[in-house]
Amino acid sequence: MSAQREMKEKNPWHTPATIIITVIGVIAIVALVTVAVLQNKPLPKKYKYGIVLDAGSSHTALYIYGWPAEKVNDTGRVVQVHSCKVKGPGISSYASAPLNAGESLKVCMLEAKDQVPSKRHQETPLYLGATAGMRLLNIENSTASDGVFQAVSQALQTSPFSFQGARIISGQEEGAFGWVTVNYLDDRLKQGLETTGALDLGGASTQISFVSDNYDGSESPKNSVTFRLYGNDYNLYTHSFLCYGKDQVLRMTLAHQTQSGPATVLDPCFHRGYTAIKNYTVLYDTPCVSDRKPQPAPASFNHTGTGDFQECQRVVRNVFNFTDCKYSRCSFNGVFQPSLQGPFGAFSAYYFVMNFLNLTDTSTPLEDVKKKITNYCATPWEQIKEQYPHIKQKYLAEYCFSGTYIITLLTEGYNFTSENYPNIKFIKKIKDSDAGWTLGYMLNLTNMIPAEAPDKPPLPHGGYVSIVTIIAILLFVLIIFSLRPIWPRCSKRPQII
Numbered sequence: 095m096s097a098q099r100e101m102k103e104k105n106p107w108h109t110p111a112t113i114i115i116t117v118i119g120v121i122a123i124v125a126l127v128t129v130a131v132l133q134n135k136p137l138p139k140k141y142k143y144g145i146v147l148d149a150g151s152s153h154t155a156l157y158i159y160g161w162p163a164e165k166v167n168d169t170g171r172v173v174q175v176h177s178c179k180v181k182g183p184g185i186s187s188y189a190s191a192p193l194n195a196g197e198s199l200k201v202c203m204l205e206a207k208d209q210v211p212s213k214r215h216q217e218t219p220l221y222l223g224a225t226a227g228m229r230l231l232n233i234e235n236s237t238a239s240d241g242v243f244q245a246v247s248q249a250l251q252t253s254p255f256s257f258q259g260a261r262i263i264s265g266q267e268e269g270a271f272g273w274v275t276v277n278y279l280d281d282r283l284k285q286g287l288e289t290t291g292a293l294d295l296g297g298a299s300t301q302i303s304f305v306s307d308n309y310d311g312s313e314s315p316k317n318s319v320t321f322r323l324y325g326n327d328y329n330l331y332t333h334s335f336l337c338y339g340k341d342q343v344l345r346m347t348l349a350h351q352t353q354s355g356p357a358t359v360l361d362p363c364f365h366r367g368y369t370a371i372k373n374y375t376v377l378y379d380t381p382c383v384s385d386r387k388p389q390p391a392p393a394s395f396n397h398t399g400t401g402d403f404q405e406c407q408r409v410v411r412n413v414f415n416f417t418d419c420k421y422s423r424c425s426f427n428g429v430f431q432p433s434l435q436g437p438f439g440a441f442s443a444y445y446f447v448m449n450f451l452n453l454t455d456t457s458t459p460l461e462d463v464k465k466k467i468t469n470y471c472a473t474p475w476e477q478i479k480e481q482y483p484h485i486k487q488k489y490l491a492e493y494c495f496s497g498t499y500i501i502t503l504l505t506e507g508y509n510f511t512s513e514n515y516p517n518i519k520f521i522k523k524i525k526d527s528d529a530g531w532t533l534g535y536m537l538n539l540t541n542m543i544p545a546e547a548p549d550k551p552p553l554p555h556g557g558y559v560s561i562v563t564i565i566a567i568l569l570f571v572l573i574i575f576s577l578r579p580i581w582p583r584c585s586k587r588p589q590i591i
């Protein structure tokens with residue numbers, strides 16, 4: 095027992111010098127690592143928000159975007175945190191009662207108040223961008239369109255958010271920001287990857303935007319938009335066709351079929367058994383067709399379906415001019431379009447319609463796509479209503495027309511072929527955010543995408559902490575070894591005195 099105590103007492107490591115060095119060393123390592131970890135710890139996530147109202151021709155939608163406050167230009171990614179569909183039609187429909195346009199936004203604005211933490215309300219920018227419905231109203235009656243903007247602006251100014259204005263966005267902006275959204279959400283911009291083209295089909299206009307090696311903006315410069323994003327230059331081709339959204343094209347095809355002012359129209363784009371009384375004044379009440387109104391015309395016509403895809407396609411072709419082109423190549427209506435390149439994301443009505451028709455799989459050969467639309471169009475209206483009792487009858491009645499228009503626009507308008515049709519992906523969302531122009535618009539207005547690639551820290555946080563820890567331990571071992579001369583001498587065997 096006493097021999098054991100003797101051995102312990104004589105253990106050479108139990109000298110005051112080594113004990114002090116060890117304690118100081120351990121404290122130093124713990125302090126070093128703690129400081130390094132605390133100093134570089136990712137801060138608790140504070141979110142910033144931005145709100146965009148998409149005032150479309152058919153309806154208005156509110157989108158709330160959020161991003162971590164500290165990492166705007168770096169790893170922080172802006173995502174859609176909420177969306178709200180405004181009840182009722184688009185704001186352009188309130189031309190004769192503009193105050194109701196402002197009123198219509200209230201429910202979604204209340205939702206936004208709940209979604210964004212109240213301490214962030216004041217700093218949250220709120221934008222309203224109006225698209226083709228208001229473009230058309232502005233052409234038709236600019237006083238009425240000013241009245242609508244005044245009413246919606248008044249309503250939005252009373253919100254707790256930082257209202258940044260309501261305006262019509264140009265077709266070019268709509269196309270370009272849709273492209274930014276798609277490529278931002280796919281992380282293609284930050285990584286400098288080949289970009290995805292954007293195909294957007296609205297109710298009153300349609301946009302096509304893509305980067306092509308054959309387009310530098312010199313031919314038809316009005317279709318060119320240049321961006322420098324994350325250190326890469328992009329020369330984007332974009333075009334917006336006003337009146338080529340699916341609602342306005344439907345009116346144009348009906349206008350074509352009612353040029354002589356008949357009392358009955360036999361329409362191949364609607365199902366057999368479909369019949370409705372439609373008003374001539376309402377049909378022609380848009381600048382897309384107003385100049386074609388038959389004079390004189392009866393008050394109404396009987397719109398009767400015959401359900402024939404091929405005939406429908408013939409009628410739809412009439413809205414395109416495929417012959418005039420002063421450029422090296424055109425899509426339609428004399429509009430320049432470079433050769434198609436890369437993958438494409440097709441959203442909005444492209445998705446709604448093709449998803450309903452079960453045609454989002456673009457590996458389906460084009461001939462089979464046409465056969466499926468042919469069968470759908472040929473199905474009697476009564477059967478369609480029975481088969482889809484929960485779908486809005488307005489949409490249901492129009493899927494035959496819309497499917498026919500989409501296929502004609504893509505293949506004969508934009509020149510997609512059997513070879514590159516599979517490059518199209520019909521999409522609604524990308525990583526939980528809706529595809530559309532709103533996100534790109536907000537990213538641009540808040541300068542959220544830097545022109546140059548942000549400087550990256552050389553190491554991720556975890557790697558940094560590990561390296562600091564390893565270096566601290568190595569230093570400690572080195573110190574211990576450097577103190578060898580003062581180590582007490584000891585033999586392998588315990589000395590028993």
Ligand SMILES: O=P(O)(O)OP(=O)(O)OP(=O)(O)OC[C@H]1O[C@@H](n2cnc3c(O)ncnc32)[C@H](O)[C@@H]1O
Nearest residue numbers: 150151152153225226296297298299339442443446
């Ligand atoms: O861009 P603009 O041209 O102003 O139009 P918008 O903003 O109103 O266009 P949307 O993308 O909201 O909708 C495009 C069209 O799709 C229609 N739509 C919306 N949901 C649909 C659904 O579930 N099935 C079929 N069509 C739908 C809608 O009525 C429009 O005609």
